[in-house]
Amino acid sequence: MLTLEGMRIERGDFSLTADMTLAPGRSYAVIGPSGSGKSTLLAAICGFVPVAAGRLSREGEEVTDQHPGQRGMTMLFQDNNLFPHLTVRQNVGLGLRPDLRLKAADQARIDAALARVGLSDHAAKRPGALSGGQQSRVALARVLVQARPWVLLDEPFAALGPALRVEMLDLVQDLAREAGAGLIMVTHAPDDVRRIADEVIFVEGGRVHAPGPATELLDNPPPALRAYLG
Amino acid sequence: MADRAVALSGKTGLFAAALVAGLILAALVAVFTAADLGAGLGPADWAAVRFTAMQAVLSAVLSVLLAVPVARALARRRFWGRGALITLLGAPFILPVIVAVLGLLTVFGRSGVLNQFGAALGLPPVSIYGLHGVVLAHIFFNLPLATRLLLQGWQSIPSERFRLAGQLQMTPRALFLALEWPMLRQVLPGVAALIFVICLTSFAVALTLGGGPRATTIELAIYQAFRFDFDLGRAALLSVVQLVLAGAAAVVALWLIPPISLGGGLDRPLRRWDARGGGQRVLDGGVITVAALFLLLPLGAVALRGLVGLGQLPPSVWQAALNSILVAGLSVMVLAAPALPMAGWIATRRRGGVEAIGLMGLAASPLMIGTGWFILINPVLDPARLSLPVTALVNALMALPFVLRILVPRLRETLQDYGPLTQTLGMNGWALWRLLVLPRLRPQLGFAAGLTGALSVGDLGVIALFADQERATLPLQMYRLMGAYRMEAAAGAALLLLVLALAVFFICDKWGRWHADA
Numbered sequence: 001m002l003t004l005e006g007m008r009i010e011r012g013d014f015s016l017t018a019d020m021t022l023a024p025g026r027s028y029a030v031i032g033p034s035g036s037g038k039s040t041l042l043a044a045i046c047g048f049v050p051v052a053a054g055r056l057s058r059e060g061e062e063v064t065d066q067h068p069g070q071r072g073m074t075m076l077f078q079d080n081n082l083f084p085h086l087t088v089r090q091n092v093g094l095g096l097r098p099d100l101r102l103k104a105a106d107q108a109r110i111d112a113a114l115a116r117v118g119l120s121d122h123a124a125k126r127p128g129a130l131s132g133g134q135q136s137r138v139a140l141a142r143v144l145v146q147a148r149p150w151v152l153l154d155e156p157f158a159a160l161g162p163a164l165r166v167e168m169l170d171l172v173q174d175l176a177r178e179a180g181a182g183l184i185m186v187t188h189a190p191d192d193v194r195r196i197a198d199e200v201i202f203v204e205g206g207r208v209h210a211p212g213p214a215t216e217l218l219d220n221p222p223p224a225l226r227a228y229l230g
Numbered sequence: 231m232a233d234r235a236v237a238l239s240g241k242t243g244l245f246a247a248a249l250v251a252g253l254i255l256a257a258l259v260a261v262f263t264a265a266d267l268g269a270g271l272g273p274a275d276w277a278a279v280r281f282t283a284m285q286a287v288l289s290a291v292l293s294v295l296l297a298v299p300v301a302r303a304l305a306r307r308r309f310w311g312r313g314a315l316i317t318l319l320g321a322p323f324i325l326p327v328i329v330a331v332l333g334l335l336t337v338f339g340r341s342g343v344l345n346q347f348g349a350a351l352g353l354p355p356v357s358i359y360g361l362h363g364v365v366l367a368h369i370f371f372n373l374p375l376a377t378r379l380l381l382q383g384w385q386s387i388p389s390e391r392f393r394l395a396g397q398l399q400m401t402p403r404a405l406f407l408a409l410e411w412p413m414l415r416q417v418l419p420g421v422a423a424l425i426f427v428i429c430l431t432s433f434a435v436a437l438t439l440g441g442g443p444r445a446t447t448i449e450l451a452i453y454q455a456f457r458f459d460f461d462l463g464r465a466a467l468l469s470v471v472q473l474v475l476a477g478a479a480a481v482v483a484l485w486l487i488p489p490i491s492l493g494g495g496l497d498r499p500l501r502r503w504d505a506r507g508g509g510q511r512v513l514d515g516g517v518i519t520v521a522a523l524f525l526l527l528p529l530g531a532v533a534l535r536g537l538v539g540l541g542q543l544p545p546s547v548w549q550a551a552l553n554s555i556l557v558a559g560l561s562v563m564v565l566a567a568p569a570l571p572m573a574g575w576i577a578t579r580r581r582g583g584v585e586a587i588g589l590m591g592l593a594a595s596p597l598m599i600g601t602g603w604f605i606l607i608n609p610v611l612d613p614a615r616l617s618l619p620v621t622a623l624v625n626a627l628m629a630l631p632f633v634l635r636i637l638v639p640r641l642r643e644t645l646q647d648y649g650p651l652t653q654t655l656g657m658n659g660w661a662l663w664r665l666l667v668l669p670r671l672r673p674q675l676g677f678a679a680g681l682t683g684a685l686s687v688g689d690l691g692v693i694a695l696f697a698d699q700e701r702a703t704l705p706l707q708m709y710r711l712m713g714a715y716r717m718e719a720a721a722g723a724a725l726l727l728l729v730l731a732l733a734v735f736f737i738c739d740k741w742g743r744w745h746a747d748a
Contacts, residue, residue, distance in 0.1 A: 048650055069656030080647045085669040098652075099661035146655075 002045070002150060002182070004208075007054035009037070009044045015052075016040060018208035020201070024149060027173065027183040028211055029193040032203035033228055038186045041208060042152050045184070046075045058149070069098070074148045076156035081139040082127040088114070088138050089123040095142040113141040117171065133164045137171070144175055151176055153185035169196050190218055190229060204228065236578060236649045237658055238667070243575020246568035250630065253623070254594050257602025258473070264605045265470050266463030277443060278451040279471060285361060285436075285447065286429040289368035290422045296369065297376035297421075298414065300521045303514035304377070305384035306502045315522055316381070319374040322525070324681060324735045326688025327371070327434040328705045329724045332712065333528025334358065334367055334439075336535060336721075343531070363439035364447075368432065372425045374525065379424075383417035384410070392502055402510060423483040430476045431595040434690040438709070448472045452597045456695055462605060469598035476595055529728075536725025539718040547723050550707035551730065553618060554687050557703055558734055560622035561629070561686035562679045569633050569678075574667070576634065577641035596624050600692035617696035621703065625686040633678040637671060644670045676742015680735035687731045704730065 002022040009016045016037040022028060030038045043049040045056065047068035056064045063071040074095075082091050089110055096106045114120050117137040127135050136157060143151055153172065157165045173196040176183045184201075187193060193200060199211035200218070202225050221229055271279070304316065322330065337343050338358045345355045358366065387409055395405050436447040446454070448468055455465040603620055607613045613620070648666055652658075657665065668675070690705035697706055704727050711720035 043650075046654065048653070067656070068650070068653040074654050075650070077650060080651060083648065083651075083666065083669075086665065090665075094655050094657065094665070098655050098657040100665060 001059055003057045003060075004045075005055050005057070007044070007056055008052045009040055009049060010052040011040065011049070014040075014206075016044075016203070016206055016208060018054075020208065020210040022182060022184070022211065024182050025176075025180050026198045027176065027196050028185070028199050028201050029197035029214065030184060030186045030201045030203060031188070031190075031193065031228070036203045037206075037208075038203050039154050041203060042075065042154050042184065042186060046073050046152055047071055072148050073150040073152055074143050074146045075152040075154065076139055076143065078155050078158060081156060082135060084127050086126070087123065088119065088125055088127065088130070091127065091138055092142045092145055095144075095146040109145050110141075113144040116144060116175070117141045132160055133168065136160065136164075136168050140168075140171060140175060144179070147179055148181065150182045150184065153183065155186050155188075165192075166195065172196070193218060202228075236645050236652060236662070238574035238578050238645070238662060240575065240578075242571040243573075246571040247575065250568050250572070250627065253627065254599060256606065257594070257599040260602040260605040261466045261469045261473075261598060264462055265466035267467065267470075269463070269467065271467070271471065274443060274446075275451065275468065275471070278446045278448050278468070279475070281361070281440075281445060282430060282447040282449075282475070285364050285368070286426050286432075288361075288365045289372060289429040290426040292365065293369050293372040293376045293425050294380075294418055294422045296521075297373055297380050298418075299513075299517045300373070301377045301380035301384060302410065303517045304381055307511075307514050307518070309518075315518070316378070318522075318525060319378050321732075322371045322374045324684035324688070324731055325371070325529075326690070326705055326724075326727050326731050327367075328438060328690050328708055328712075329532055329688065329728050329731075330370055330528060331367055331435060331438045332708075332720060332724045333532040334363075334370060336531035337528050338363075338366065343527075359439055359441070360445045361440075364432075364435055364445060367435045367439055368425075368429050370524070370528070371435075372428065373521070376421050376425060377521070379421045380414070380417060383413045387413055396502070402507075420483075423479075427476065427479050427483045430479055431472070433595075433597060433694075434705075437690070437694070438712070448475070449595055449597050452601060453694060456601065456604075462601075465601050466605065469595075469601045472595050472598050532721060532724050532728065535718065535721035536723075536728070539720070539722025540725060541722070542716075542719045543722045543726070544719065546702070547704065547707050547711075547719070547726065550702045550704045550723075551726055553702065554704040554727075554730065555734075557618055557622045557625070557693075558683040558686040560619065561625040562682050562738075564623055565626035565629055565633060565682050566679070569630060569637065570663075573634055573637040573641050574663075577638050577645060594627075596628055596689075596691040597695060599624055599627065600695045604695065613696050614698040614701060617693060617698070617701050618703070620696055621689070621691075621693045622686065624692045625689050626682065628689075629678075629682040629685055632681060636674050636678045636681070640671055640674045641667065673742040676738050676740070679742075680738030683734040683738055684731045687734055688727060 001024055004018045004020050007018045009018075014037065018041065030041060032038050040049055044051055047063075047066060051064055054064075055062055058072055068075075083094075086094075090100060092110045092113055093100055093102050093106065096102065096109060102110070111120070111123075114123055117140055119134060119137050119141065122130060122134065122138075127138065130138065139156065151172070157168045160168060169192060172183065172185075175181075183196070185192075185197070193214055197214045200214045201211045202209040202217075204224055217225065218229070304312065335342060335358060338356075339345070340355055340357060342358075349355065357363070391409055395409060400408065431449055432447060433449040433453070436445070436450040437453065440446060440450060448471055452465050452468045452472065455461045455468060600620070604613050607616060607620075644667065648670075652662060652666060687703075688705055689703075690709060693703050693706050694709070697703075702710070704723060708720050708723040708727060711717075711723060
């Protein structure tokens with residue numbers, strides 16, 4: 001359970017308020033016009049952007065000011081999700097040990113995660129030697145070993161082609177479901193929303209609208225959302 | 231997007247900065263307490279002040295003015311060897327001063343190539359010693375630097391503008407007024423200021439080509455007060471003068487000095503559609519040839535003469551070479567210890583004046599710091615016994631501002647790109663350095679280490695102040711050979727020194743680039 005109570009983010013002239021509760025294990029799509037603050041909302045939830053007012057709590061425990069690494073979340077960014085100078089195995093290993101002092105049990109978990117995303121043969125390579133889709137899989141393998149209750153996606157697959165993006169989204173959904181993790185993802189595509197989101201969070205006009213059931217909202221959108229979807 | 235700063239080296243960085251500041255301030259305090267402030271400046275001292283300022287102004291103005299046509303020719307011409315020539319323009323920065331001086335003497339000196347040529351034509355010999363010799367040597371060092379910085383300026387002009395100029399068939403004059411002059415107006419003052427500051431604290435050039443009542447810089451006057459008169463009070467007083475002069479100039483220059491880049495991309499020639507006329511081609515070709523000869527002839531002369539002289543090297547030269555390698559290695563290590571945490575501290579801060587601490591080393595001249603420490607060490611210990619470590623330490627301090635300018639931008643970029651990722655992973659402390667910072671900064675670290683090592687190998691400054699007969703570095707030993715008119719042996723030592731400096735730089739830089747991937 002993730003609760004945002006009267007949360008306000010301020011950045012210069014821009015401000016965004018959010019009041020909502022997200023249920024564990026469900027998938028949420030964050031949509032809204034560009035510049036409305038979708039990425040900022042994710043960054044605030046994950047702890048990269050300070051919260052001006054209100055509180056954020058997870059399972060009833062306040063995490064508003066906690067370090068990003070300690071609030072039970074992991075996030076995939078638009079880019080720079082992998083360290084180019086480390087191998088695939090090391091990149092995944094960082095999800096287990098941030099100092100990379102890996103034990104035998106850790107190695108086994110890394111192998112399992114790489115096998116799960118279909119990259120067993122690429123463990124010793126560096127990200128630069130992999131295709132865009134494979135790089136995304138490495139990041140997902142790391143998310144898998146991190147096993148955090150919440151996974152936040154800030155359009156990490158935006159640079160991939162349509163077919164590959166859909167493949168990645170399916171993989172994310174499968175992985176999240178297997179792990180029982182909740183998903184919060186920023187997206188521009190209504191098709192993506194229908195594909196994997198249970199609920200939709202609409203961000204617009206400095207406000208984060210509380211989530212509503214995805215299919216229902218898309219089929220029968222309120223005026224502001226209708227204007228955005230076109 | 232991340233507002234949250236990565237905790238890289240808060241306290242350590244602050245401590246390192248304080249340590250550096252402390253080392254410099256201790257020298258300052260020593261100099262101030264020992265300075266014979268009541269004595270005031272004599273006429274000779276005022277002459278030194280005037281000469282210092284004048285040669286620095288002349289060197290800066292002439293270097294920059296001469297660099298404009300060279301940079302313009304390089305910017306708009308494509309020819310075989312262009313990349314090599316541009317790489318060569320970076321060489322004087324790591325070239326030991328005394329090697330270049332010997333090269334200039336070989337070409338422009340009393341019995342040099344030029345005078346022999348002149349004598350054949352019945353011209354009277356021209357002396358290289360004095361103001362014009364000092365300025366000539368400074369131009370030799372700073373013309374390439376200015377050319378590189380101006381070339382950066384030319385490449386900052388978007389290629390679309392040159393395409394537009396080509397479409398409009400702008401005349402060279404119109405193109406100069408519309409595109410080149412506005413860029414030059416922005417870049418020239420900073421480049422001139424940088425060269426002015428560098429020349430203000432010049433010592434080795436003045437030591438070898440200057441001297442006498444009419445061509446003594448303050449830095450040289452400090453050395454003479456120290457070595458010949460052993461008048462610590464006067465040396466300290468001159469150090470104060472030097473500090474005020476160079477400090478004021480450095481503070482002004484801080485706002486003007488352009489960033490120092492690895493020099494990537496400078497060899498990428500841009501296709502141009504202007505200046506296709508025959509006269510302009512000949513002009514550019516001539517400018518490039520003269521500039522290349524000006525750089526290559528003295529170096530070639532040293533190398534040739536050095537090959538002959540290698541056989542005459544006394545054993546003391548080999549011992550001195552070992553000392554120099556030791557000093558360079560020590561410099562690099564001594565520098566890395568404060569530079570890395572300082573860079574980490576500065577990079578996580580909002581842009582600001584913290585880098586100024588590094589620049590203190592630039593304002594405080596090597597001989598001033600040397601004098602200060604000599605005063606501090608002298609009552610306790612024979613300073614000559616510490617000559618090598620002190621030289622290494624002062625060389626490190628002198629390299630610090632450059633090294634910070636090399637490391638900090640890349641570190642900022644790295645933290646910007648990967649900071650959020652390290653935070654979600656909970657990486658911090660030593661793991662952050664080991665797994666992110668050091669690998670990502672490897673090319674910069676190699677470059678910075680190479681620069682520091684090469685500068686240190688070739689440095690002729692504090693060592694001249696501290697050393698006795700037994701302890702010397704290679705540049706000092708070479709200077710002694712020149713003083714004893716053993717020119718062939720000196721040339722041999724010069725060649726050895728040249729190879730050492732280039733090898734140190736090359737090895738470190740290569741290490742940095744090796745396996746450095748995307």
